[in-house]
Structures are given as structure tokens and as C-alpha cells.
Amino acid sequence: MRIFRRRKGGQTVGGAFVVGRVWKDIALDVAVEAVEEGYLNAGIALLGETHRDPELRSLRLDALSRAAVGRSQGIAELLDGSRDRADILLWLGRTVIDEAWAIRGGSFAESIGEDRYKMFFATLSGAHDPLMEAARLRPDDPVPWESMIWFAMGMQFDRVEEEVIWEETVSRSDTLFSAHWARLQALTEKWGGSHEEMFAHARDAVAIAPAGHPLTAMLALAHLEHLLAEERRLVLENKMMAYVRFGMKYFSEQVVDELKEAERRWTAHATPHPRDLEAHHLFGAIFMRETTTHDLAARHLRQVGNRVGRGAPWSYQGDPAEELAAAMRKLRIPLPASDA
Structure with missing residues (x-):
């Protein structure tokens, strides 16, 4: 299946x-098409250009991760002998999040079956370690922490845990557009x-x-x-x-x-x-x-x-x-x- x-x-x-x-972003258009066809190195090359620009990094990560849904194992295989471990781990963690949300779907909670929820949680749990290792390797990067906001929402963290993740994010970039969007979603009714x-x-x-x-x-x-x-x-x-x-x-x-x-x-x-x-x-x-x-x-x-x-x-x-x-x-x- x-x-x-x-x-x-x-x-x-x-x-x-x-x-x-x-x-x-013409380069991002090209890279997204390449990733959708299975050429994953194109994504790593594009992320490597964003180390000093969190806004561009978050946008490209978002696009590349959605393009790579279903290919997280291929991203993980890029880790062998790579010098770009932080970029690969970040991409891996965010792609696993997107794969989990693809399983869950965009419906309201009451319309999602128990089996789908179990698969959602099982998949989503695999995003934690790659994102935390990416954050450790690049301690000034807010983007792994932004991704953790979506992880925390899905895993149903309590408000105290969500606040910790938010503080880690804004301590690195207090105006990151995508992070504020994620945080706003986490605060919705x-x-x-x-x-x-x-x-x-x-x-x-x-x-x-x-x-x-x-x-x-x-x-x-x-x-x-x-x-x-x-x-x-x-x-x-x-x-x-x-x-x-x-x-x-x-x-x-x-x-x-x-x-x-x-x-x-x-x-x-x-x-x-x-x-x-x-x-x-x-x-x-x-x-x-x-x-x-x-x-x-x-x-x-x-x-x-x-x-x-x-x-x-x-x-x-x-x-x-x-x-x-x-x-x-x-x-x-x-x-x-x-x-x-």
C-alpha cells in the first residue's frame, strides 16, 4: 500500500x-522539481546557501520538505560520509513531520480514525532526534526550533513544553515569519x-x-x-x-x-x-x-x-x-x- x-x-x-x-525563487523551483523526481542532492545544495539567512532557510526547507514527502529514507541515506550533516538532519526531521501530517490529513480531529492517528504519532515521533541534532550542530539556527513547533503540536505537548520551544526559537530570531505563523496556529482554539x-x-x-x-x-x-x-x-x-x-x-x-x-x-x-x-x-x-x-x-x-x-x-x-x-x-x- x-x-x-x-x-x-x-x-x-x-x-x-x-x-x-x-x-x-527560480532556484527553488528548479530544486523542488529535482527533489520530486528523486534527485535529493539538489535540496542539500540549496539549503547550504542559507546558513546566514533564516527567512530564506525556513522558506526553502518548507518547500523542499514538502517536495520530499515519501523520500525521508533517501534523505537519511545522504548522511553517510556527508559534511552537511546539520542541513541533512534538518531536512530529514522536517520531511518526517510533513510525512506524518500527510498521513493525518487536514481534517478536524473528530473526523480522523484511530488507526490513522496511531500511524501519525508513530511517524511523527521520528522527527525529534534529527531536529535536535541539527539544532546542536548549528546552535544559532532558529529553523530546527521552528520545525519543533509543528512537532509539538502534533505530539500534543503541554503548554509549558510549547513555551520552551517558542522561547528557543525567538531567542535566535524574534521576527521569523514562518515561526510566528506556526506559533499562531499552536495558539488557535x-x-x-x-x-x-x-x-x-x-x-x-x-x-x-x-x-x-x-x-x-x-x-x-x-x-x-x-x-x-x-x-x-x-x-x-x-x-x-x-x-x-x-x-x-x-x-x-x-x-x-x-x-x-x-x-x-x-x-x-x-x-x-x-x-x-x-x-x-x-x-x-x-x-x-x-x-x-x-x-x-x-x-x-x-x-x-x-x-x-x-x-x-x-x-x-x-x-x-x-x-x-x-x-x-x-x-x-x-x-x-x-x-x-
Whole structure:
């Protein structure tokens, strides 16, 4: 039985969107394709270029690990006689995490069977030792600790243990975009946190973000998570009128003003960043939800080209490419014809 299905990271949908590659990094495109075909050394070469850039390192690790799902054993075999042990161990640990989450799937906990959960935990447990050894070999690297946030969520660590991992992460890089995204997920209500904790984290991220840094998009992500959670709850409770009222009244003047200020903190002084496209998607999606901010939604969605992720924010409502295409049509943004 095949546990993992190979899925091309650069799948083009409807001649318009490349799904799963939310970056502007030609070298990463090439390496992802090579890894998907089994040429794993391409991944090691690319990670080796990132030792002084945690933001780029986390992005490339994320992409390469997803491309390598089902090939963790091949990555482990690269350790024999290698001088790049920290990079290989990091990639191995993160790929095992992604393999485990591929087994679990993206469904809510109540819809996952016991057998799948057992396989999920058994697989995920194999990520710990490689990540900790990678952290030991490169003690200043925050990226192994960022990966440990996802490990801890899956293994259902308690809050004290999660706090230790978070402190280890931010002590090495306090504005790492992907780490803040992971931490926000860990604080959501669906993972045992609360809306209050999640928003507190998002607002802290906005406050510490340097001028021109896309980290302020964490506030957009928090609102999208809040909307998803509350709308899902109302649907499950069959409270359709309450569902409609919730959506209509959600965007108060205070909510809109806070989102606009977070957006300005980034865009008024924006400098190129590996996670720019993800931030544009987040702000575009949240401003799309409120009719008075469609101009801002359009401003951001014009920046994403034909790249869309498989997950948040567009997967919250349905197929990501279809949802993004619908948003662009509503905003009268021409759909891209080919890769930008």
C-alpha cells in the first residue's frame, strides 16, 4: 500500500495558477522539481546557501520538505560520509513531520480514525532526534526550533513544553515569519488555545515587526482563523441566521482600522522578503471579506502573480486556486495566463 501520493508542487490549474509554490525563487523551483523526481542532492545544495539567512532557510526547507514527502529514507541515506550533516538532519526531521501530517490529513480531529492517528504519532515521533541534532550542530539556527513547533503540536505537548520551544526559537530570531505563523496556529482554539491568545500573539508580532516587514500579516491570519472557527461553529450548530449576522457585523471600524494600520506598517516601507507573496495573500484574503476594503484586497492580489498555496488562506473556503480566481474576478483583476 502506498501511504504517500506524489503530488507535483508546481501543478498548474486551469492554465492560470501554480499551486503550492508561493515564492519568487527560480532556484527553488528548479530544486523542488529535482527533489520530486528523486534527485535529493539538489535540496542539500540549496539549503547550504542559507546558513546566514533564516527567512530564506525556513522558506526553502518548507518547500523542499514538502517536495520530499515519501523520500525521508533517501534523505537519511545522504548522511553517510556527508559534511552537511546539520542541513541533512534538518531536512530529514522536517520531511518526517510533513510525512506524518500527510498521513493525518487536514481534517478536524473528530473526523480522523484511530488507526490513522496511531500511524501519525508513530511517524511523527521520528522527527525529534534529527531536529535536535541539527539544532546542536548549528546552535544559532532558529529553523530546527521552528520545525519543533509543528512537532509539538502534533505530539500534543503541554503548554509549558510549547513555551520552551517558542522561547528557543525567538531567542535566535524574534521576527521569523514562518515561526510566528506556526506559533499562531499552536495558539488557535482548534489546537487547545483561545481566540484571545491567538490575537495577543498576532498583535505582538505586529508590534515587534521592523518597518517594511511582512510579519504584520499575522494579524490578517488571526482574523481569518477567527472567522473560520466561528463560522464553522455556527454551521455545526445549525444557526444560519446567526452565521449571516456574524459575517455582516464582524468588520467593525476598530477591526478595519487595526488591519489597515498593520498593512501600512509593512507596505509603506516594504523591502523584499522571502515571504512577501504569503503576506500579500493573507492581506488580500482578509480585505476581500469586507466590501469597503476591496481596493486594498485588489492592491495585494495584483502582487501574487500566478502563485497560490495549498493551505491558508484560500483553502479555508474551498479549492485554493478556484477561490483565488473567484476573488480576482470579483475584483476585476485579470487572471494570469502563465508563470510570472
